Amino acid sequence: MADILQKLVFSVDLEDWFHGIELPFTQWSTYDRRLERGFYAIFNLLESHHVKATWFTLGWVAQHYPDFIKALHQAGHELASHTYSHEKVYNLTPAQFREEIKKTKNLIEDLTGKPIIAHRSPFFSITAKSLWALDILAEEGFKIDCSISPVKTWRYGISTCPDSIFQIQENKIIEFPVSRFHFLNKNWGIGGAYFRLFPYSFTCSGIKKRQKSKLPTIFYIHPWEYDPEHPKIKLHWKAKITHYTHLRKTYPRTERLIKEFEFVTLSNYISEYVKQYPLTTVRMQDLQD
Ligand SMILES: [Zn+2]
Known part of the structure; x- marks a missing residue:
């Protein structure tokens, strides 16, 4: 059996450009919807290279773009939850979080007829102060979570x-946490802004370092990162850099990435991983800042 660690998970957070920045839910209807531009760019690219990905989908997107969900399902991609309103978990009450994931799970399952078992929170927002969300995910029938980052930033992260x-x-x-690698005394993630801000070779060497260290890797990206023309909104400088820098590089770099590495969906990855490697158990109390 081929070593699963030689493969990667390709994950997409399925949301529009105005979801990827902190704009209030009540204002969403006032922004120009452009999801189809980024969606078709990445969907067609993956399809032309026979790559199947896991799409962490906003309930709002499932509601407004049911054809995208059906197309993904029919093409053999995996659908997963990304909450309904893209609010950070640590800003929600447990009851609100439960409502968000139940609604999203139902919306997607009604379109595909297939149970949703995986979830990723917006902005990797399961942190030391919102670990209760993991209990709620289990209670609502989820098996896999990808919401924790071992890289600490101003928005997210659990250092342990x-x-x-x-x-x-x-x-x-x-839990399949954000994949990171060490470089110049700092930790960097595999995907998103890290993929755009630095040269392709930066992410590529990070993936190879992880493979050499026998560590699993998940890559993440968003459709709006394939839509360089999307509106420029006034933002805090940190959000501006991570959201808008080098958007034109995402497409050609992704094409290189999927030619260089082999990708599978999250569920397929996990089922192979647990057959090939022992699964470490962690207590919630050990996940602290
Ligand atoms: Zn998101």
């Missing part, structure tokens, strides 16, 4: 988070 796939002892959720 393991660098590999692990299982939460209390609720059995399998």
